Amino acid sequence: MNKASQKPVVLVTGASAGIGDAIARRFADGGYDIVAVARREDRLRQLADDLHGSARVAIVAGDVAAADIPGRAVATAMETFGRLDCLVNNAGSGKWAPVHETDDATLDEVIDISMKAPFRFCRAAIPVMAAGSSIINVGSVFGTLGGLDGGIYCAVKAGLVGLTQTMAAQYGADGIRSNLVAPGVIRTDMTEAAWEAPAFQRVNHEMTPFNREGTTEDVANTVFFLASDQGSYINGQTIALDGGWSTTKYLAREALLCERVPG
Numbered sequence: 001m002n003k004a005s006q007k008p009v010v011l012v013t014g015a016s017a018g019i020g021d022a023i024a025r026r027f028a029d030g031g032y033d034i035v036a037v038a039r040r041e042d043r044l045r046q047l048a049d050d051l052h053g054s055a056r057v058a059i060v061a062g063d064v065a066a067a068d069i070p071g072r073a074v075a076t077a078m079e080t081f082g083r084l085d086c087l088v089n090n091a092g093s094g095k096w097a098p099v100h101e102t103d104d105a106t107l108d109e110v111i112d113i114s115m116k117a118p119f120r121f122c123r124a125a126i127p128v129m130a131a132g133s134s135i136i137n138v139g140s141v142f143g144t145l146g147g148l149d150g151g152i153y154c155a156v157k158a159g160l161v162g163l164t165q166t167m168a169a170q171y172g173a174d175g176i177r178s179n180l181v182a183p184g185v186i187r188t189d190m191t192e193a194a195w196e197a198p199a200f201q202r203v204n205h206e207m208t209p210f211n212r213e214g215t216t217e218d219v220a221n222t223v224f225f226l227a228s229d230q231g232s233y234i235n236g237q238t239i240a241l242d243g244g245w246s247t248t249k250y251l252a253r254e255a256l257l258c259e260r261v262p263g
């Protein structure tokens, strides 16, 4: 193992795109070295090239659902940098279907990627983390509220809230904090196809009391804040990033005039 790096180190899953890519770049800006995990190695190499000169990026290319990847990723952090200060469990599958239409293959896939994998990453990371470290899970407001047709996606995101709270209790006294960010709808590859759908328009424009869409940078800034000294008394919390959608009964005046379509 190398002598421990002077810089703090973050491990980000799903760093090849969307929210995870923005998180990796935010932590690089904030002075961290990075362990980047995802299946698309070319995208991770591009990230490492982009960050050359500001952060060192160790790449672990693979499926987070593979049982050995969490251990390999944590070992990479320790072998490359000699420390691990923050774990961000961000990789997720966006499969979305009503309960009665969810087959076992989908059930297993979403649980493997979005519940078992974060659990295994936490299990591997906690023993090497020192006081002052933290874990941030990326959930969803659909995991705290439920959502029409959300099915297993909502269930695993709710499960991450429980995991976050129990880790906050178990490891808080060791100085390791655990928190969860719950984005609303953010424009990424995962949601790109849905943006033209009327339901998305209503959630993001008519039912959100704020006049812009949320961005990947909004999520990344909050994750960075939670990991930083400025967030050092925040433990076991779920922070919604949705412009106030999930905590208000807001409807734009124009939307209030809409008539409900029966059936």
Ligand SMILES: NC(=O)c1ccc[n+]([C@@H]2O[C@H](COP(=O)([O-])OP(=O)(O)OC[C@H]3O[C@@H](n4cnc5c(N)ncnc54)[C@H](OP(=O)(O)O)[C@@H]3O)[C@@H](O)[C@H]2O)c1
Residues within 6 Å of the ligand: 013, 014, 015, 016, 017, 018, 019, 020, 037, 038, 039, 040, 041, 043, 062, 063, 064, 065, 090, 091, 092, 093, 094, 113, 138, 139, 140, 141, 182, 183, 184, 185, 186, 187, 188, 189, 190, 191
């Ligand atoms: N976008 C939203 O509106 C929204 C809202 C609430 C919560 N979230 C959550 O935010 C997180 C990131 O979503 P996003 O919108 O940024 O999605 P995205 O743009 O589709 O990116 C997903 C990332 O996860 C990685 N990933 C997916 N499955 C993986 C697997 N089996 N093994 C390794 N990596 C895997 C992908 O990398 P590879 O394909 O290269 O493996 C990619 O880097 C997810 O947990 C999602 O549920 C998103």
